[in-house]
Amino acid sequence: AQSVTQLDSHVSVSEGTPVLLRCNYSSSYSPSLFWYVQHPNKGLQLLLKYTSAATLVKGINGFEAEFKKSETSFHLTKPSAHMSDAAEYFCVVSGVNDMRFGAGTRLTVKP
């Protein structure tokens, strides 16, 4: 069985400051982990994924995430937030024909 927990339902940052969206996972085997972003009235877009290669994964739009097995975490970060980053972010754990979404974190970016 797999599950994922996003620790914050809402994160608010100022433009130009760092972003941290937290995600913890549970899996009985080595999982694949993803971060997706959903802008209002838009479909889901893949930001990045971890599939047992490098533990620090770089994604699109300056986002990156670090897989920490000892902490069962896969937190998403960005050094400097942009207004266009405001959206809903989902952490996802995936196995064979099984994909589980976190509850989502809404990121607000203040000018």
Place this chain on the structure above:
Amino acid sequence: GAVVSQHPSWVICKSGTSVKIECRSLDFQATTMFWYRQFPKQSLMLMATSNEGSKATYEQGVEKDKFLINHASLTLSTLTVTSAHPEDSSFYICSAGGPTSGDISTDTQYFGPGTRLTVL
């Protein structure tokens, strides 16, 4: 590559009617497709997993006779909401995964833009 389309993008129907939603992988073959439901300001809830040529596997609590899923080809899956009621109003999203081909890998799902269903 890895484009998934859904049709229609939105639909309004009367209570008691059936609605079919199509999910297509446009530039790759999808051996597995997933159907999700998303309520306003909530996460995606997995409804069912379908593999091409076989019956769909439904998640607990999802009525298989109400949400009919067909995955007859490697590029098309359909979700039919039968005898729709207002409580079925939601945002339905499909995703498709396929065999490794270039940048498309089996462990990545590619999402359609979603279909907003409103049942009056």
